[in-house]
Amino acid sequence: MSLKIRLARGGSKKRPYYHIVVADARSPRDGRFLEKLGSWNPMLGKDDEKRVELNAERVQHWIANGAQPTDRVLRFLDQAGLAKRAARSNPEKAKPGKKALERAAEKKQKAEDAAAAAAE
Known part of the structure; x- marks a missing residue:
């Protein structure tokens, strides 16, 4: 039986609340x-x-018995110091897109033009 430490949603509509549970990976x-x-x-x-x-x-008991935490739960466990989560790095994700770069260049150009006009 494959065990997962995962989230089970509770709470009402637009007011989420999650229980951290150990469940069979095949259960809903x-x-x-x-x-x-x-x-x-x-x-x-x-x-x-x-x-x-x-x-x-x-949590330590279930991990010792082979339960695998999901990524979100692993973040919580890492924050609590119970498990180690490998750092993930996607440097491309943090870079702005083409449109944002164009807007930034345009804004910079306008600022330079305004500074030049004020200096005259």
Whole structure:
């Protein structure tokens, strides 16, 4: 049986709330699970300590028994110091597109023209 530590959605429409659960990989997202390990409330601020709550002892137990965390849960575990997440790097994603570069060049040109006109 392939086990995953993943999110199960709760909450109402447009007010998400997630439980961090251990479930069989074949079961539906909000379906049957083996154990609830914590919760994540994305509606709270990023600096709020109640945003992500984990039962560290049980998480370690399930990882030792072969449960694989999903990427989002692995981020939480890395933040809590329970697991290590390899840093991913996509330097192309951070670069602005053609239109943004054109707008920036145009804005810079206008600023230079305005500075030259003010100097005269």
